[in-house]
Amino acid sequence: MLGRRGSWKLRVGLTICAVFAVVAVLAPFLVHHPNRSGPDGLQPPSLHHLFGTTDIGQDVFKQVLAGTTGSVTIGVVAGALTVALSMLFGVGGAFLGGLWDDAGSLLSNVFLVLPGLPLLIIVTDYVDSRSVLVIALVIAIVSWAGAARVLRSQTLSVRSRDYVDAARVAGESRWRLMLREILPNLMPIIASQFVFGALGAILAEAGLSFLGLGAANGASWGSILFFAQNAQAITLGAWWWFVPPGLCIAILGAALGLINFSIDERINPRLRAAAQAPRRGGKR
Template sequence: MSVDAAAVAARGGFRLPENRKVRAGLALLSLFVLLALLGPFVVEDVFGMSATAIDTSASMQPPSSAHLLGTTATGEDVLAQLVVGSRISLLVGLTAAVISTTLSVLVGVAGGYLGGRPDALLTVVTNVSLVIPSLPLLVIVASYVKGRGGWLTVALIIGLTSWPWGARGKRAQTLSLRRRDFVLAAEMTGESRWWIITRELIPTLAPLISASFLGAVVLSMFADAGLAFMGLGNINLTSWGSMLYWAQNASALPRGAWWWFVPPGACIALVGLAAGLVNFGIDEIANPRLRRANRDIRRAAKAAAKRAHRENS
């Protein structure tokens, strides 16, 4: 997203309800948030289902009226695990995204605006962090703290190892903004640097920050699922990642137990789809060029459909 597009969005171009992609993405994200907030209560307290109750007599049963999404190798209800696990997975994704986005905003925006030695120091820190491969670092740190913490530990590890790329992008945008008229006007009126960063630059960069936050949520959930799948997360906590780990450990795929690993994988993919729709919608809202391009594409498609209808009739 360009700086001009971000500035337009921050100055009144944001009309989320009018964009179909944003509405669809937000609706899907809201559905998963409600599932994480209310789902465990409904499943466990209202319907009396348990995500951890073992019933060896109901091992590896396919979906049925008794178990809508089937059972695991130890007879645990997959639907209950899916609903209960949504809370941990979303908590990890949101918490890690908040940490990484906050760090990237502080380092990137502050360094890009302040310049001089602070920018040089923050740039060195960012570049050093970028040189270190994030995935091996994530695996090493997760292996070291394995079994010593809950979901918050996993979120901290992911958040603290995934901020550098976002910081570099925000610094580049801030370098383009810091000589704009509205920033210079704030400096001439005697506003402090912190005031300019928090009241002028960050609001102008809001579309970029929101897009990077949504991307960080999805990447953090993927990272959490990957760590759990490798057995490096807390596999005793019910989450979508731990479901995939136990399904792989019990050879669910060779045994044809698709109902065990497909639902958590599909949920992770749907969260990614929802975040992607919101990101695409934000780009269209903030960037007039994209709005015009999509409008022209729709008009061309309608015209082609009308011509084809006339030719067929």
Template structure:
């Protein structure tokens, strides 16, 4: 029985099949598009690797550090060498062990301080921008403007100086409460732009509720801005905690890079030849802040394609 020539089976388009296969292979080999853009930047790549090293140090602190950071059972003022790679403090603590254990404190402060400040700024900024022109926007904008003009560092120092609580979590709370205003201002401006887009109007006509519109339609458009705000807030939180500890306003009983600097200058480390005690926590802080800053450069490439040529 012969085939019916009037109804031929359509042959597959070879070009379309090849293109689809190439796109699938590209997705498998190179991962999400945002990560490819981020990884293509030499600055961001260096920042990711450096941050990864800090995270590994924090996770493996019990394995890498030869002693606990609060162990003061050794002879004081030992110079680098022998069983103590970086020497010991005037209290008899191993400097290298304190450096490794202090990584955890800085990463915890950066993570939770950044998340808290970003979350507060995001909620206030989105709410203010979405209800632009209403009394809600007026109240939140006034609150944001007041928070922006208040000098941040003196306020943090004053609050910490008169507080009887000196835990790391209280420090994170204070830093987060003080640091949200800049993020709220930028997110409000972007929200005002996005809320007039066609896809938001379509969602309103479809009967979607306001929280649904914000979560499904608007937030995905703000991912790079939120990420950049988080890394910026984390950088500020790490620096603020170190500064407060250096001034003696942090938890002096904990082992952090800031308390190492505080104890080093308090005990006259340089006069006793313990320059390592003063130098290494400062270098560690600088390296972590630089890693977060370099990653932020890569995030800028995601939101601004004009910067991608230089990477």
């Protein structure tokens, strides 16, 4: 069980993520033309435009709602693909061993040596269609190697434990050993890797969009920041154009960080002991 400190972090993080997930699902039904321009350019927040307008009269509130769908989709898809690739080369390689493990380790080492952001920029620049799903796929392909190394080391540790050896001696098949004995013990780490991958993907997409290589047509928070930067929103004093998407990235990132840290407290004995120490001190 998580301690109270870990519990409140997990509850707060899950609550914030649930709110963004609901907005991401409902936004396509609530906002039909987020990029429609109007006559009221660079208007500050008001009852008619809650987050103000852009230089060509676009409603920033509608753009932020529509961008929530794109950014959350990128985070979820990239996080899931990162976990899938890391499990394929990390868990699969460590469990099967031999040539598969050597090939997976070599490939992950190559991706780890290559600088992440420049590689991401180069790969994205060669992609013709920069849709949300394509951006998520590119981010996952570039960022899976670190998670694969972590899962490989944990799989090697779990594979050598006594209960796994006992199941192997009892005649359990290799797939049954994987599904019944090894994977359940890796689930907290896999969950942590998914959360970390989703957080990294959202931040990476925001960075790509700021460079003009992100999702097109204002489909994410990062692309909103890109258009605001191009229109010199800071110079014009149009803070309402770039602050809302920036705050959304920061708040969702903080929520994912709280979830990830609470999972770390669960799987890391040192962090769990550090979290319990203040409570033991308070009881004395």
